[in-house]
Amino acid sequence: MSIGLTGPPGVGKSTLSAALVRKARALGKSVGVVSVDPSSPFSHGALLGDRIRLAEHFTDEGVFIRSMASRGHLGGVAGATADAVLLMDAFGLDVVLVETVGVGQSEIEIAELAHTTLVALQPGSGDSIQVLKAGIMEIADIFVVNKADHPMANQMRREIRAMMEMLSFTGWVPELVMTQALAGDGIDALWAAIDRHAIYLNASGEMAVRRRAAFAHQVRQLALGRLERRLDRAVCGDFAAGLDPYAAAEVVLAQFGEERGEDAVGPGPARPPRAIVKGLT
Amino acid sequence: MSRPLRIVVAKAGLDGHDRGAKVIARALRDAGMEVIYTGLFQTPEQIVQTAIQEDADGIGLSILSGAHMTLFPLVVDQLREQGADDIVFFGGGTIPADDAAELKRRGVRAIFTPGAPLQEIVDFVNRECGKRRELVG
Numbered sequence: 001m002s003i004g005l006t007g008p009p010g011v012g013k014s015t016l017s018a019a020l021v022r023k024a025r026a027l028g029k030s031v032g033v034v035s036v037d038p039s040s041p042f043s044h045g046a047l048l049g050d051r052i053r054l055a056e057h058f059t060d061e062g063v064f065i066r067s068m069a070s071r072g073h074l075g076g077v078a079g080a081t082a083d084a085v086l087l088m089d090a091f092g093l094d095v096v097l098v099e100t101v102g103v104g105q106s107e108i109e110i111a112e113l114a115h116t117t118l119v120a121l122q123p124g125s126g127d128s129i130q131v132l133k134a135g136i137m138e139i140a141d142i143f144v145v146n147k148a149d150h151p152m153a154n155q156m157r158r159e160i161r162a163m164m165e166m167l168s169f170t171g172w173v174p175e176l177v178m179t180q181a182l183a184g185d186g187i188d189a190l191w192a193a194i195d196r197h198a199i200y201l202n203a204s205g206e207m208a209v210r211r212r213a214a215f216a217h218q219v220r221q222l223a224l225g226r227l228e229r230r231l232d233r234a235v236c237g238d239f240a241a242g243l244d245p246y247a248a249a250e251v252v253l254a255q256f257g258e259e260r261g262e263d264a265v266g267p268g269p270a271r272p273p274r275a276i277v278k279g280l281t
Numbered sequence: 282m283s284r285p286l287r288i289v290v291a292k293a294g295l296d297g298h299d300r301g302a303k304v305i306a307r308a309l310r311d312a313g314m315e316v317i318y319t320g321l322f323q324t325p326e327q328i329v330q331t332a333i334q335e336d337a338d339g340i341g342l343s344i345l346s347g348a349h350m351t352l353f354p355l356v357v358d359q360l361r362e363q364g365a366d367d368i369v370f371f372g373g374g375t376i377p378a379d380d381a382a383e384l385k386r387r388g389v390r391a392i393f394t395p396g397a398p399l400q401e402i403v404d405f406v407n408r409e410c411g412k413r414r415e416l417v418g
Binding site for chain 1: 313319322
């Protein structure tokens with residue numbers, strides 16, 4: 001079973017991770033943690049600090065922690081994260097926890113590689129419009145409002161509930177759990193919600209659907225990575241002197257055997273949403 | 282393109298002075314390495330387990346508490362015990378020259394003391410951890 005944990009920087013993802021690892025260990029489960037932090041786009045270096053909160057588990061043989069730098073990958077995880085999760089699963093770890101880069105609004109790749117996606121939010125960050133527009137709100141299997149002792153915690157809970165009341169869900173309806181990870185409050189409730197989601201995935205057959213989607217996603221990512229590097233080489237130097245950007249793009253694409261025709265600017269293929277606003281069919 | 286070197290920067294024992302470790306961590310990052318920072322108050326076992334799990338090429342240990350003659354050799358022993366003594370182990374802090382010489386004799390690859398130029402440290406890590414990477418792959 002794999003659990004993805006995402007949310008904005010500073011929301012308490014690492015502290016939540018530590019609390020979840022502690023819970024899993026108390027239940028006698030072995031745990032793998034893959035923790036992703038950003039690489040510098042300039043030096044390609046990275047400072048990986050998510051381990052600090054997990055220090056109590058460093059010498060526990062039932063816990064394996066691997067920090068990853070994103071290495072230019074933009075979806076909130078690293079290009080090799082899916083493989084790391086697969087390896088840990090194949091190795092026999094009972095629970096694999098993936099902590100993403102601190103993300104903003106559109107980094108949703110975690111939902112492609114984890115069975116259960118937790119979106120952690122903190123009170124006092126943005127208004128109800130943020131809650132409505134952000135792409136990461138659409139991938140949550142479980143919303144976790146951390147720092148539940150914050151004066152604005154209840155407002156955050158109301159806003160998420162209000163958003164969910166507007167929507168009709170196909171399948172799983174996301175749960176909402178309040179936590180105060182530092183003190184361990186709400187972690188039992190969070191674990192119970194994760195369990196319920198795992199049962200749902202297996203009972204509904206959605207697990208198989210997600211696995212197929214994850215496979216397709218990884219194929220796409222691997223192919224895209226190779227193409228991107230070829231593309232970077234193709235647009236080196238001043239090959240496009242005197243051309244406008246659209247014409248220059250056609251010159252590059254011609255090298256790849258791409259013919260003129262498809263729109264270069266567009267959203268790409270849509271995927272079926274997990275929820276849409278009530279009243280829309 | 283080769284993968285960046287991976288370096289664990291660690292603080293051990295009862296020693297809360299981490300400004301030096303943070304400066305080193307940032308310097309190695311800006312030199313293109315992936316730095317895993319352990320946080321404060323680690324035991325030699327925790328540090329070595331971290332380096333193994335993270336597939337690190339090197340460990341840099343910062344000690345400003347005066348306990349260097351105890352903690353550095355414990356890390357060396359742990360690395361040997363775990364069969365991980367291919368990992369380049371270096372360190373720094375307020376360490377007298379005689380002690381530094383003794384620590385090097387006991388298996389610490391380099392000791393950098395206050396005033397050591399950052400470039401010198403980066404060059405050392407690039408050179409020695411680069412060699413280790415070539416050997417281990």
